[in-house]
Amino acid sequence: MIRSRVSRVTKKTGVILITLFGLLTMTFVIGRLMPIDPVLAVIGPDADSSTYQQVFDEMGLGKPIWVQYYYYLQDMLSGDFGRAILTGSPVIDDILRVLPATIELASIAIMVGVGLGVPLGVYAATHRGRLGDHLTRLITLFGYSTPVFWVGMVGLIIFYAWLNWAGAAGRIGFAYDGMFTSYTGFYLVDTLLSGNIEAFVSALRHIALPALILGLNSVSFIGRMTRSFMLEQLSQEYIKTARVKGLSERSVIWKHAFKNIRVQLLTIVALAYGGLLEGAVLIETVFAWPGFGQYLTDSLLMGDMNAVMASVLFIGLVFVFLNLLSDALYKMFDPRTQ
């Protein structure tokens, strides 16, 4: 029993390591094939050839690709991910800095997504073919197919420029920058811990709109999936049996049908959350949200491979972790898998 468990864990760890190694290798190769010259990004277009050569050598770009990769892996295994060209700081520091912004945004967005998406999906499934169902499907289709940057701009015009309910760009009003202590990197928490209510309200006003827009995008996905899972359950024999037994409709839906889709929903929510953590580049650009998506995009455009490799590895780790988490929760909710 113990031996089989150990072998399962070893096998899983092996698969994860091979996946991450494959991910890194592919990213490295693609990065080197891209027609981007990071040296020019550093020295500008007008420097002379001796400066170019000096920086080129310092970056180790003169060595064969496999040697560069070998050194990279060697450094990485000793915990050194190198410095980013974009920021001049160690890549790990950068990722740790941008991550709270993304986690804060993604967490609120996923709460909106689950909080609205699941009830909407259940409602649509239980009112199949009726007006409510059609409306829900229309709304989720609209949310799913409308570009978020467009919704972002329209949202800014209405809620920022006209109504003045929301903040515009950044995580907090520009005037509050650096006016409170950073304990966690989460502005909503830090402003409260610093006792600066005005700054807290500003942070809340700034996160509300991007989180809501991202959340509504998740609502569409989660809502549609919930509807489809629920429809599948509602057509099962045990539901008919439950109804014949005289159980209330509420009990049939929430205690029987919904209970059985929790496991599938978990996977969907974990995937949606992973997608949000990976970075909502467009929303981060429109709202000048200094998060992970912007960091990765800027690094990519600059050919800043240290930053790109570490970011990709991080994304891989996030998905591996979320998969493991959903596996664990699967087991908790579904006795058959225990």
Next chain:
Amino acid sequence: MNICTKCLIGVMLLIMTTVVHSNTPSDQLIIALKMNNILSLDPAASTGNDIAFINANLYDTLIELDPEDPTIILPALARDWEVADDNMSISFSLREDVSFHSGNQLTAEDVVWTFERVLDLNLALATTWKALGFTKENISNLISETGTHEVEIKFPRELDPKLVIYTLATSPSAFIIDKQLVLEHEQDGDLGHQWLTTNSAGSGAFSLEQWIPQDRIIMVKNAQYWGETPSLERIAMRNLKESQTMRLMIERGDIDVAIGMSVPDIRSLEGAEGVDIQTTQRGTLYYVAVSMQNDILANKDVRRAIRGTINYEGINDSIMPYYGVFHQRPVKLGLPATLPEPMYSLSTDEARKLLANAGYENGFTTTIRALNESPFINVAINLQSSLERIGINAEIISGTGNQVYGAMRDRRFDIIVGRGGGGFAPHPDSNLTPLLFNPDNSDSAKLTNFQGWRTGYHNERINELIMQAVSEADSELQNSLYAEVQSIYDEDVGALFPFSQMVNTVAVRQEVEGYLDDPAAMTRLRSVTKH
């Protein structure tokens, strides 16, 4: 209504009703700009106008140019200066009351070390000094302390002293650095480069409080500033890439200054209440350049045909407003040496005849490289359609800065729509050397910093005249030499056709007073006030 719903409504009401700043605080200046190019704050390594702007407020130079009339030289860290009778050196007397932000006294030792460091590190901005003849090897002999607050700069060759003075005032490498502080942070003999990438060690009117790369820069007033103490307590700069967001924010008064907005957004702000649009001429030129490494384009008639196929008026009227103003000479507008415009214009019939003379009556196929952003891509499209009319089929290759200029540096291009040619100093050489000078046209010379070499344009007489003019201190004689360069270039149909001179456009709230965009991008905020 359950407790959750009540809480939610409470929070919503709080957000909607709380009185928030719709205007920025009166003692702070909030600036929005794109920070993509701000990679290092080290004056020896910095590239781009945005860093010059930031460092101009964190550091001081020996001398400054008046932003309203850049030919006027103003004292700064140097109280006064004297050019030697033989025009081969300048002596500077430094102020004795200047302290760095660290509290260290600024002395001649810091000044000498700053310039030695630029050439020792050999990073981006060493190029400016190398073009004047300063090298890593000779710099220690040429710049020396002649007293605790006295510095002498000898010239490596005969040079117009004005050129050195202008370079000291406009090059972002000329900011004087706190030697003692920086050396405390030196790692592996890097002269503090790593540390200065994210920190500052200056004596400017503001000190760096916080720099979060690609996010924000916060500066605070230097109360010990040697000049007039700034009235602003704090300057907050924020990275804002989306031009429309910038426009909405400046309209609402949530930012005071917006830099780098797109032209449609600037247009929509014209006449907007509370916002002024400032347009300042910069010395950099927009051009169409052809490669003379390409046999077809090396033909003078073909070049003349292309020069006559650029729709100068149309481009300047419809694409260039807020980006540039009509200009066709390789020397910037407003200098005594600049010849009147040659008034080249679109002449398709003439161009067709020239192509036929050159043996290309059926045209040919070529490529145009351009940045994938306005106005470059728009000009490339316009040029593509004009070229098509004379039978030249040009494919547009658009990309990022290093894809376009990288190809030009490697001499791997046919036609390019670009921008360059320095022009920071109010001196013709600051355009002509980067644009036309090419002392060795061989591939192995790799003079990548000269656009003359990149295009493969080589005219020995032009090289001689540029060298002669640079060493000529007599303004009248010098101007006549520069006039001859322009005439020869015109006759010779060089490889680079300027069509517009850059202007920088900034939106500023009307509450802000004294914001004066600098022609050399060194906008100083010490005199800015808000009401």
